Amino acid sequence: MKFKLYIFLLLFSTIVFAQQKQVETSIDTTKNKIGAEFKLTVKTVVNSKSNVVFPKLKNIGALEVIQSYPVDTVKKDDTYELIKKYGLTQFDSGRYTIPSIKILIDKKPFATDSIKVEVTNIKVDTLQQKMYDIKDISSVDEGIGNWWIYTLIILAVIGIGALIYWYVKKHQLKKIEEEVYKTPIEKATSLLNNLEKKELWQKGEVKEYYSELTDIARNYIEEAIQIPAMESTTSELIQGIRTASTKKKMTLTPETVENLERVLRQADLVKFAKSKPLDFEITEDRNKIQKVILTLDNAIPTEVPAEEEDQLLNEAQRQKQIKLQLLKKRNQRIAITVGSVVFLLLATTTFFVITKGFKYVKDNVIGHPSKELLEGEWVKSEYGNPGVIIETPKVLKRMDTQKVLPKETMALIKEMQLFAYGSMIDNFYVTVSTSKFKNPVELDLAKALEGSIKIIEAQGGQNIIVKQEDFQTNQGIQGLKGYGTMTILNPEDKTSTKAYYEILLFKQDQGLQQITILHEEGDTYANDITTRILNSVELKKANN
Known part of the structure; x- marks a missing residue:
């Protein structure tokens, strides 16, 4: 029994050891200075169909993860060696243990080896190295280099506007002062001629035409007969003319007064009741006003004490x-x-x-355009087949894939649907595409990412920096995320912009689902939009 027990324990330990050795753990140094980086390396060898998930960590034990490096892939015959590195550091001296972490291979957990490291203080030679007092806190003047320029521009615009306003008003006052000594009939005749040259009613501006026409008549009556015509209603003005004609012994026929009253009433209807006289009526009203003014001028007694x-x-x-x-x-x-x-x-x-x-x-x-997108009303919709459910600031519009993809790529695709908002030269650009292939093929998301980068290059992307890592939706669906920066050349004005991008790739049977987001680098509002979009991603299974 003891011999059989020994054999069992030996086989069990061999199995455990074999499982553990599928994941190799190493570190570049076991002794480092405060704040320096330890590079923890995790390696695993798997076949092409295996799914490996390295954890996303902020801390490993007492050490802080300052950098999670992209996974390197090395092909060896029929297997792949995946290498993941974590940059660790610690700001307190002492001896620490890097605990084991779990790596998922085909959803099975495998633990890394624990490693002991030491963090030492930096020795300072106070005899050779001069010591200085701590500097005072410096204030950061955010935007101090630019805001005053905009303020000066605003003040300049306001100053120019005020100068124009002052000049126009002064010119108007000067014109009024000069016209004090003009003969009222000459002034009225001149204004009537100028009114006809404007052709207001011919352009459809009937209200403006009647307003100027009656103002000319009222101004003449006020200056020639000394009646406050501009401030009077139509009824008050007509009554004032009748009274003035009696006092000044003006010979006026009832027809003259009635014609004036009829035109003034017509003008009131046009201005306040939106009445639209016919063309011949407008011409008649103008002639009536001219005749009334001439009649009034002839009726004014020439001999006055x-x-x-x-x-x-x-x-x-x-x-x-x-x-x-x-x-x-x-x-x-x-x-x-x-x-x-x-x-x-x-x-x-x-x-x-x-x-x-x-x-x-x-x-x-x-x-700010990105801020308006972020704070606007978002839309949640399903796009393509296999369906991608996603929330975006605007509805994505269907695009023609023939204009985007090269012919050799389209020859391999059975069905493809592409939806987008914006373009690469806009402040924010997002696309969702789904595709099915004609022949059975083992989809390699890394190669699909390379193809997407080539398409971006063909559309004007330059100096593209590519990083990649695993991505998991809220429903637990695994995919690949590519991200980095690029320079986008605007073909119209030949200017270039630094941009940030993220590409999500998922595979289902013979289907590929892709989400691409691109925006100007450093745009904090666009970063928030990107985060919200990525958190909303839901995937549906492919329909054959």
């Missing part, structure tokens, strides 16, 4: 001065209001620039 004439002239001048003063006060109020708004805007902008940085102000005031 000197005292009364001076009184009328002084009254006209006084009314004009009142108008000028009112206009100046109104312009002052507008200027004060605009200045206050500009001051508050600049003060608020400066406050946020100082407290939150220029980037925050630019993204929230001027706007």
Whole structure:
């Protein structure tokens, strides 16, 4: 019995040892200085059909993982040697044990060997090495090099706008002052001719035409007959003309007053009731106004007592001065209001620039395309066959695969569907593609990743840095992730942009599912979009 027990224990230990030896563990050094890197290497040899999963770790025992290197693959005859390296470090001196970690091979766990390492202090020779006081904390002026440029641009634009506003208003005031001494009939006739040259009603601007036409008549009546026509309603103006004609002994026929009233009523309907007179009616109204003005001018008595004439002239001048003063006060109020708004805007902008940085102000005031995508309404949809369920900021549109893939590749594909949003030169680009192959083939995701990189190169990607690692969906489906940076050349303006990309690849029977995301490097909003998209990925099984 003892002999049989010994044989059993020997066979058991041999089996265990054989299982453990399928995973080899090594380290580049067992003794290192504080903060220096230990490189832990894990090797395993498997066949082409095996699925190997190396864990994603932030710490291994008491040591911190500062770098998880991509898996290297070396083909040896019919087997593959997979090499995974972890960069470890520790910032406290002492002796540590790197515990064993579990590697999954075809869903079976295999443990690595534990290794003892030592972390030593760095010796400082105070006799040879000079010692210096600790420097004061330096403040970081985020965006201080650029924000003041934008502020100067904004101030310059505001200054130019204010200068134009001041010039226009001053020119208007000067024009009004010059026209104080014009003959009212000459002014009215000139304005009527200018109105016809504008051809407003012929362009469909009937409301504007009637507004200017009646203003010309009202201005003439106010200047020639001294009636406050501009501030009066139609009824008040007609009553004022009747009263003035009696006082000034003006010979006016009822037809003249009725024609004026009819045009003013028509203008009120056009301006406030959106009435649309016919072309011949508009022409008749213009002729009526011209005739009314000429009739009124002829009806005004030419011989006026000197005292009364001076009184009328002084009254006209006084009314004009009142108008000028009112206009100046109104312009002052507008200027004060605009200045206050500009001051508050600049003060608020400066406050946020100082407290939150220029980037925050630019993204929230001027706007940022990636931020708008991130904060917009997202869409969750299923694309292709085998189906890929994914959540994106915008709906992906079906694309023509014939324009994307080379002919030799399309010859191998039985069915392919491609969906995309944006393009490689846009601020954010995402695609989802699914494909089935004509002939049975053992899909190699690493080679599929190489093919995807070649397609990106054909579309303008340059200097592509490729890293890869295993990827697992929330449902536990294993795949491959390729990621890195590249330079994208814009074919239109020949400019280049540094971009970051991620490519997910999954295989199901004879089907391949792929997700590609690309955006400008350093875009934090785009990084958040990418993370949300990848976390939403769900895969459906292929339908034959």
